[in-house]
């Protein structure tokens with residue numbers, strides 16, 4: 649596959665269909681999964697449990713009673729139907745962060761983009777340690793970095809489809825040595841390609857801060873770094889403001905999830921959508937313009953409308969009217985959905 653040069657990419661964005669003028673991206677969801685396998689590897693064979701349905705919907709969507717079957721969405725046809733709903737509601741670009749360990753399907757996403765007209769920007773790199781390929785334990789920082797550079801400049805996972813940003817790079821609490829090596833490699837790949845970097849932090853309130861210190865020590869650029877899953881990670885204003893002061897872009901990406909029962913971390917009070925907007929309001933009022941993006945991070949089939957969930961159109965259909973009722977200006981909404989994503993997705 650031909651290798652794009654830094655000069656060919658600078659000032660442009662890269663979707664699954666190729667390089668584009670960033671002006672075409674429009675209204676953008678910065679963190680979704682369209683085709684994925686989030687089953688922990690030991691659960692990928694054997695009994696897959698119940699299919700998501702009406703009778704088990706509450707347990708499936710809250711993860712209080714999930715099944716492996718609910719964590720696996722391999723169908724491009726299902727994704728096409730779901731993305732078409734988002735496009736009809738006003739979504740123009742979806743950032744798809746299914747990466748190494750959770751079964752990325754670049755050619756499937758190309759079909760989804762062709763069928764729906766939605767721009768799809770893919771991530772690259774590797775997710776949290778439990779999902780990583782066994783051979784990754786023996787790989788060096790330079791090896792991971794070279795792989796990510798090639799995924800941006802040449803192609804992803806043996807295809808000609810290229811990545812448009814790096815991540816979601818998986819970090820946990822406690823943060824493992826393998827995950828640190830992958831993030832260190834991602835920083836090298838970011839410097840070589842000019843791509844933005846998006847990070848899945850561990851579930852502890854100051855873990856994102858730990859990640860930002862790691863990045864600062866290695867000369868990373870916080871303004872081209874996105875900290876995902878703020879909604880399930882940071883509960884108090886001091887921690888939120890301290891993180892915002894690093895200059896990182898904060899991502900509230902669990903819109904639609906409204907359960908206070910969060911089995912992955914019982915210590916957090918997961919906000920509902922109004923609570924998310926209150927937190928975003930505080931950050932904007934403190935002057936952090938251009939540091940907020942949003943999404944749904946759909947990764948259970950029961951989150952999708954076909955299985956009774958809110959789906960990828962929820963932000964455009966339901967949250968934007970709520971933002972207007974809560975006093976967000978059109979300029980603020982445009983900054984969150986259009987301008988900040990466009991800046992991030994434009995190669996430096």
Ligand SMILES: [Zn+2]
Pocket residue numbers: 679680681745816945947
């Ligand atoms: Zn994700």
